[in-house]
Amino acid sequence: MATGRTHRPATRSRGIPEATVARLPLYLRALTALSERSVPTVSSEELATAAGVNSAKLRKDFSYLGSYGTRGVGYDVEYLVYQISRELGLTQDWPVVIVGVGNLGAALANYGGFASRGFRVAALLDQDPALTGRTVAGMAVSHTDDLERIVTENGVSIGVITIPAGGAQQVCDRLVAAGVTSILNFAPTVLSVPEGVDVRKVDLSIELQILAFHEQRKAGEDAVTPAADLPVPPHTTPRKGPDGDVPAVMPA
Amino acid sequence: MATGRTHRPATRSRGIPEATVARLPLYLRALTALSERSVPTVSSEELATAAGVNSAKLRKDFSYLGSYGTRGVGYDVEYLVYQISRELGLTQDWPVVIVGVGNLGAALANYGGFASRGFRVAALLDQDPALTGRTVAGMAVSHTDDLERIVTENGVSIGVITIPAGGAQQVCDRLVAAGVTSILNFAPTVLSVPEGVDVRKVDLSIELQILAFHEQRKAGEDAVTPAADLPVPPHTTPRKGPDGDVPAVMPA
DNA sequence: CATTGTGAACACTTTCACAGCT
DNA sequence: AGCTGTGAAAGTGTTCACAATG
Numbered sequence: 001m002a003t004g005r006t007h008r009p010a011t012r013s014r015g016i017p018e019a020t021v022a023r024l025p026l027y028l029r030a031l032t033a034l035s036e037r038s039v040p041t042v043s044s045e046e047l048a049t050a051a052g053v054n055s056a057k058l059r060k061d062f063s064y065l066g067s068y069g070t071r072g073v074g075y076d077v078e079y080l081v082y083q084i085s086r087e088l089g090l091t092q093d094w095p096v097v098i099v100g101v102g103n104l105g106a107a108l109a110n111y112g113g114f115a116s117r118g119f120r121v122a123a124l125l126d127q128d129p130a131l132t133g134r135t136v137a138g139m140a141v142s143h144t145d146d147l148e149r150i151v152t153e154n155g156v157s158i159g160v161i162t163i164p165a166g167g168a169q170q171v172c173d174r175l176v177a178a179g180v181t182s183i184l185n186f187a188p189t190v191l192s193v194p195e196g197v198d199v200r201k202v203d204l205s206i207e208l209q210i211l212a213f214h215e216q217r218k219a220g221e222d223a224v225t226p227a228a229d230l231p232v233p234p235h236t237t238p239r240k241g242p243d244g245d246v247p248a249v250m251p252a
Numbered sequence: 253m254a255t256g257r258t259h260r261p262a263t264r265s266r267g268i269p270e271a272t273v274a275r276l277p278l279y280l281r282a283l284t285a286l287s288e289r290s291v292p293t294v295s296s297e298e299l300a301t302a303a304g305v306n307s308a309k310l311r312k313d314f315s316y317l318g319s320y321g322t323r324g325v326g327y328d329v330e331y332l333v334y335q336i337s338r339e340l341g342l343t344q345d346w347p348v349v350i351v352g353v354g355n356l357g358a359a360l361a362n363y364g365g366f367a368s369r370g371f372r373v374a375a376l377l378d379q380d381p382a383l384t385g386r387t388v389a390g391m392a393v394s395h396t397d398d399l400e401r402i403v404t405e406n407g408v409s410i411g412v413i414t415i416p417a418g419g420a421q422q423v424c425d426r427l428v429a430a431g432v433t434s435i436l437n438f439a440p441t442v443l444s445v446p447e448g449v450d451v452r453k454v455d456l457s458i459e460l461q462i463l464a465f466h467e468q469r470k471a472g473e474d475a476v477t478p479a480a481d482l483p484v485p486p487h488t489t490p491r492k493g494p495d496g497d498v499p500a501v502m503p504a
Numbered sequence: 505c506a507t508t509g510t511g512a513a514c515a516c517t518t519t520c521a522c523a524g525c526t
Numbered sequence: 527a528g529c530t531g532t533g534a535a536a537g538t539g540t541t542c543a544c545a546a547t548g
Contacts, residue, residue: 019517019518022462026442030442043529044530056519059529060532062530063530069529069531071531073529089468094460094464094467096460102362103355104355104359107355107356107359111456113457114456117461119457158460158463158467181467182463190282198466200462202456204366205371207436208366208410209276209342210274211435212340215346215450269539270538295506306540307507311507311510312540315508322508322547323548325508
């Protein structure tokens with residue numbers, strides 16, 4: 001979420017829908033697996049199944065990249081891998097810093113799928129002196145004090161924040177000031193950044209809450225929380241809830 | 253993103269848009285912070301800013317829940333906290349199992365925002381004998397062998413998968429067979445589940461790739477990868493042998 | 505009169521269905 | 527004959543702008 005782009009790129013054809021971009025990595029992963037099994041070509045149907053989407057969507061997605069398939073045959077696996085990698089910018093090297101070397105930061109540092117695509121962990125940073133100097137995932141942990149130097153020297157443009165919510169905005173500000181323009185935020189807080197900086201958020205607690213919502217629906221197929229209302233009335237006047245016998249007012 | 257619901261719930265007015273559901277936890281978090289500061293009421297504008305959305309969207313979202321605000325005044329913080337919690341199903345207790353106690357599993361087990369809302373870690377499971385018996389986040393790690401028993405005895409309906417991709421589908425199948433109907437999957441693989449089971453996916457590598465895409469755009473504002481093509485032409489490559497080309501579909 | 509609640513307009517995404525190529 | 531590529535339709539989500547209202 002939270003992609004800063006508010007204005008149309010306007011650069012004519014160069015418009016790959018955001019929803020498509022979000023699926024390209026999925027296709028790429030499925031294609032890589034096929035490639036490793038030396039499968040030469042794949043149909044939209046097969047690839048879609050492997051990626052967990054439907055074939056119409058996949059074809060539409062690919063149509064934004066160009067005409068890379070062969071009618072009657074399918075897609076050349078190697079060729080597609082290359083095209084998607086290029087489109088995603090994975091043919092170049094992306095140095096990344098991870099700020100916060102707790103369990104989550106360590107998990108990321110150890111994560112293989114990281115380095116395998118163009119990402120390279122340039123540094124692990126933590127402000128805890130007990131950690132700095134230690135080695136995590138074969139890499140020395142630097143002190144957060146060196147953030148600016150490390151970002152600058154390594155030309156880091158992507159930062160990953162894996163510290164508690166409290167310090168996240170400050171670290172974010174420092175990353176941005178040092179030149180980082182893309183941030184992957186695991187801290188459960190809203191980061192504010194200047195125009196032109198992208199923030200993506202991964203929030204474990206939110207994911208669970210969304211699951212709980214659906215889970216609740218399943219459980220109470222009929223006992224849908226008995227119209228229940230207010231343990232505390234709103235302010236002074238009783239309010240109307242959406243439930244009870246209120247006739248559906250949903251617009252078309 | 254993968255929510256199994258393919259058919260409209262159809263149950264009359266009960267239709268909260270998925271996009272709205274995904275934002276409710278955000279509002280809830282902002283409201284909880286206000287509540288802790290004993291702020292009694294908040295306007296859509298203020299709350300929207302705190303949650304990182306715009307006020308029109310927030311009001312529209314809330315309108316699906318009911319009319320919980322007061323014109324000219326705003327929303328009663330406590331009341332909204334309760335209503336959203338109830339809507340999300342957080343007024344009840346959700347026992348959760350975490351399968352895989354590596355760094356990521358440990359990070360989740362230690363994550364506070366977990367227990368604070370209705371979620372309770374019923375068990376940590378791992379198949380590594382070196383881990384079972386150990387204590388992580390103040391909780392004993394059980395062996396994966398006991399998965400079925402633990403899920404059944406605790407009435408667990410939500411499972412979190414934090415093991416490598418290889419074993420994920422198998423664990424998923426066992427969870428589902430034991431009665432779990434919602435799964436949060438951190439393994440970089442597509443899980444197939446029966447109708448009625450929800451899967452949400454958190455994929456670190458995908459998030460980074462999406463950032464890289466946008467990052468690339470920024471960098472090459474004009475040098476937009478010069479139409480560049482083929483290190484391998486599209487289909488000079490001879491395709492599959494006419495014999496038995498394997499239709500590459502991941503085993504279920 | 506500040507602020508909510510919401511139709512209506514707009515934008516984006518998915519799905520359909522089939523023409524067009526190989 | 528088989529499969530891609532894509533307009534057009536349908537569905538979902540966002541924003542606008544203002545009437546309703548405490």
